[in-house]
Amino acid sequence: MTDDTQNKPLLDVQNLTVRFAIKRGGLFGKAKYLYAVDDISFQIKRGETLAIVGESGSGKTTAALAVARLVNAYKGRVDLDDTDFLSLQDEDLRQARSKMQFIFQDPYSSLNPRIRAEKIVREPLDNLDTVPNEERQEIVDKLFEAVGLHPEQQRLFPHQFSGGQRQRIGIARALATQPDLIICDEPVSALDVAVQAQILNLLRKLQADFGLTFLFISHDLGVVQHMCDTIAVMYMGKIVEYGDRKSLFNNPLHPYTKALLSAVPSVDKKRRAETKRILIPGDPPDPLDLPKGCRFANRCPVAQDRCRSEQPNLNEVTQAHSVACHLVNETGIAPI
């Protein structure tokens, strides 16, 4: 492999925008557009993990669904391993889709209660129909073993498993077609803390063993701190801070990221002891009536006049770290 090939991202998302038409004011009222994802770009290298972090409603799930074409992108481009994914049609799309799999938050509602675990894991292979029928059971056996489930559990139904075990089934199913990219949408937030750690460890082990690439979504920076190479912090449809894990955890710059991080007790205990918890006052703005300037301005403790009139661009502070904040852009340092 040349250096160039090694450095190429597996997933390259450029200027992705997703909007939903929202009807207001009765039958003949004009539709307004809600920009759930507004011009975001990110890349993931093969074998690495990008985490998208942000509060509820920031657009994390919509971004992931648009990457997988489960909702339509209004603008932007998604390249998966050099394939222009958003322009694929029919059979090409079906084949390419099998290269991206989802692991969902709620392992119970995402598994069909009437189907045995064995069939749930096997289903993606049956749908894709590229592996000979007689080889599929062997793959299912291996997947059960890889996720730490016993062979005899293949005959059970989802309700006969615990939450953590159900998430293991979801992971086995996601791995069945040997996808290039696995999108994990809050995969542990419905689980107890002890079980969360087991599932995160399993995901890390599977990544090391099989060279998996993850797009990992969480509202909790604490969950992603041991899980990711790069982090994109989203707020109201925009990426407000983007950087490698070390830069972002050691030197958070955006006031929103600082506040999120100050709420994570386990991140850098020594530094946390010196740092007060930063509370974010107020509520996010109405997504159908976004402010002209910085979307965080009404909650930001250091907002200036300029912040209310001009939207900050996501600018590079270093090669590995970008921030969308006027004050950081002016001074290069975190304003709080």
Ligand SMILES: Nc1ncnc2c1ncn2[C@@H]1O[C@H](COP(=O)(O)OP(=O)(O)OP(=O)(O)O)[C@@H](O)[C@H]1O
């Ligand atoms: N199908 C839809 N139709 C209209 N609006 C939608 C739709 N899906 C999402 N939205 C809106 O888009 C915005 C982003 O939602 P999204 O679910 O992507 O956020 P999220 O970051 O995943 O939140 P959470 O942490 O709660 O899962 C929200 O304002 C949401 O109400």
Ligand code: SF4
């Ligand atoms: S641009 Fe202004 S309002 Fe927005 S985060 Fe930076 S300082 Fe706060």
Ligand SMILES: [Mg+2]
């Ligand atoms: Mg979500």
